[in-house]
Amino acid sequence: MTTQPRHAGLAIFATLYWLLTALLAAAVTVMTLYWTPVEQSMGPVQKIFYLHLPSAINTLLAAFIVFVASIGYLLQRKSAWDDLAAAAARSAAVFGAIVLITGMIWGKAAWGQWWTWSPRLTFSLVLWLLYVVYLIIRPSVEGEHRRALVCAVYGIVAFLDVPLVWLSARLMPDIHPGSIQLEPEMKLTLLAAFVPVTLAALGLTVTGWRLAASRRRKLADHAELEAQTA
Amino acid sequence: MTLLKQLWLLTAKDLRIEARTRQTLGLIVVLGLLIVVVLGLGLGPEQLNQSLAAPAALWVAYLFGGVLCFEKTMAVERHDAALAGLLMAPVDRGVIYLAKLLSNLILMFALAAIVTPIAVTMLSFDLSPAPGGFAAVMALAMIGYAALGTLFSAPVSATRLKGGLLAVIVLPIALPLVIVSTQLLLAMFRDQVPLTGTGLAILLACDAIYLVVSWLLFELVLEP
Numbered sequence: 142m143t144t145q146p147r148h149a150g151l152a153i154f155a156t157l158y159w160l161l162t163a164l165l166a167a168a169v170t171v172m173t174l175y176w177t178p179v180e181q182s183m184g185p186v187q188k189i190f191y192l193h194l195p196s197a198i199n200t201l202l203a204a205f206i207v208f209v210a211s212i213g214y215l216l217q218r219k220s221a222w223d224d225l226a227a228a229a230a231r232s233a234a235v236f237g238a239i240v241l242i243t244g245m246i247w248g249k250a251a252w253g254q255w256w257t258w259s260p261r262l263t264f265s266l267v268l269w270l271l272y273v274v275y276l277i278i279r280p281s282v283e284g285e286h287r288r289a290l291v292c293a294v295y296g297i298v299a300f301l302d303v304p305l306v307w308l309s310a311r312l313m314p315d316i317h318p319g320s321i322q323l324e325p326e327m328k329l330t331l332l333a334a335f336v337p338v339t340l341a342a343l344g345l346t347v348t349g350w351r352l353a354a355s356r357r358r359k360l361a362d363h364a365e366l367e368a369q370t371a
Numbered sequence: 372m373t374l375l376k377q378l379w380l381l382t383a384k385d386l387r388i389e390a391r392t393r394q395t396l397g398l399i400v401v402l403g404l405l406i407v408v409v410l411g412l413g414l415g416p417e418q419l420n421q422s423l424a425a426p427a428a429l430w431v432a433y434l435f436g437g438v439l440c441f442e443k444t445m446a447v448e449r450h451d452a453a454l455a456g457l458l459m460a461p462v463d464r465g466v467i468y469l470a471k472l473l474s475n476l477i478l479m480f481a482l483a484a485i486v487t488p489i490a491v492t493m494l495s496f497d498l499s500p501a502p503g504g505f506a507a508v509m510a511l512a513m514i515g516y517a518a519l520g521t522l523f524s525a526p527v528s529a530t531r532l533k534g535g536l537l538a539v540i541v542l543p544i545a546l547p548l549v550i551v552s553t554q555l556l557l558a559m560f561r562d563q564v565p566l567t568g569t570g571l572a573i574l575l576a577c578d579a580i581y582l583v584v585s586w587l588l589f590e591l592v593l594e595p
Contacts, residue, residue, distance in 0.1 A: 215588075263550070267543065267547075267550075270546075271543050271544070274543045277539060278536060278540055281536050282526075282527075283531055287526060287529060287530065290591075290592055290594075291527065291530075291540075291592075294526065294588050294591075294592055295523075295540060295544075297584070297588065298519065298522070298544055298581075298584060298585075298588075299543075301580055301584055302544050302547060305573070305576065305577050305580065306546065308573050308576070309546075309550040309551040309573055309577075312550065312551060312554040312555075312569070312570060312573070313550070313554060
């Protein structure tokens with residue numbers, strides 16, 4: 142009896158959440174384009190940094206959630222952990238793709254090439270590949286339990302791989318500029334940009350998690366109904 | 372029975388099966404040779420003359436040969452429910468992991484011993500500046516790769532896709548090993564820089580992490 146009002150409340154919360162995220166994203170875009178000064182050495186293309194860095198941090202956060210949820214599944218064998226890991230992996234893949242694309246746009250503007258095997262680009266590519274592969278292997282493994290098991294082991298090893306990828310990529314020759322000096326307005330814009338990007342990443346993960354849980358509930362109800370009618 | 376004795380018995384069992392059937396080593400050596408031939412033909416004489424193609428070709432051969440190797444050594448346990456029998460035996464699952472790892476490593480080192488001299492000759496690669504460094508880098512990278520492959524071969528061997536899926540899973544995770552070893556080989560053979568401690572330390576760190584994590588997780592993923 143209480144599920145209908147609860148569902149309606151959650152739907153309103155979700156709508157407000159995404160509305161707030163969109164408004165904040167619009168505000169940060171305006172701030173980036175019209176208020177933040179243009180960086181001298183890189184020019185206007187440097188503004189891509191305000192999307193690039195928060196996306197990179199959120200990719201790592203999503204990867205960490207996959208890691209924790211994978212450990213949770215191996216310890217408790219509950220499907221909710223597997224659903225959370227899958228939803229977080231989807232966020233990692235989406236935000237990893239944003240990091241990669243913005244990095245390539247920056248690279249084209251800075252060095253005239255879409256791709257160079259520099260440590261940071263290689264790291265972004267391998268990180269993205271790790272979580273895209275996670276999503277690809279999910280439908281390839283038959284059986285719910287075995288799928289969750291393979292993915293949990295993969296999720297743990299993939300996260301432990303992240304520092305190793307970073308260390309190994311540092312052996313490659315680097316043409317990236319050193320650290321960029323940021324004006325106070327730039328720092329403020331960067332901090333502000335973290336808010337909508339983090340909200341979007343969290344929203345994507347939680348929405349994916351809830352969808353998987355609701356799909357699982359519907360399948361269970363359907364199976365129960367079939368068993369009753371048989 | 373001591374752990375070492377158990378380890379030896381399980382490894383010897385795998386090697387005995389391989390000696391009787393000769394299915395894995397023959398397959399991975401032929402695959403390795405085909406990869407070297409295809410890359411040699413594809414690169415052509417001009418690129419081979421300024422060649423650092425051999426390490427790349429060898430890496431491709433080791434990676435794909437390794438996947439076949441991991442798949443076959445675990446598939447043996449799936450026939451006639453041999454794995455169920457093995458799990459009922461009073462043997463620690465960590466020992467089963469180490470035995471499988473050892474069997475896979477012996478087969479991969481055999482693959483390297485046969486394919487490497489052929490690739491070096493066919494792809495005009497001069498090993499003389501650092502033969503010891505080359506062997507050390509490749510051996511360390513193979514240990515890490517075999518540790519990962521052995522871990523994932525256990526759950527993947529029970530799925531329909533088997534080898535294809537195993538390759539998709541293991542190759543991206545093993546990329547740090549590929550990056551470090553290729554960078555070290557480039558430094559040694561192109562730039563004539565001796566083997567650096569940093570590079571070796573990263574390789575050793577990869578090996579240590581992959582070995583410990585795989586050994587810990589294998590117990591959880593091994594199911595009949």
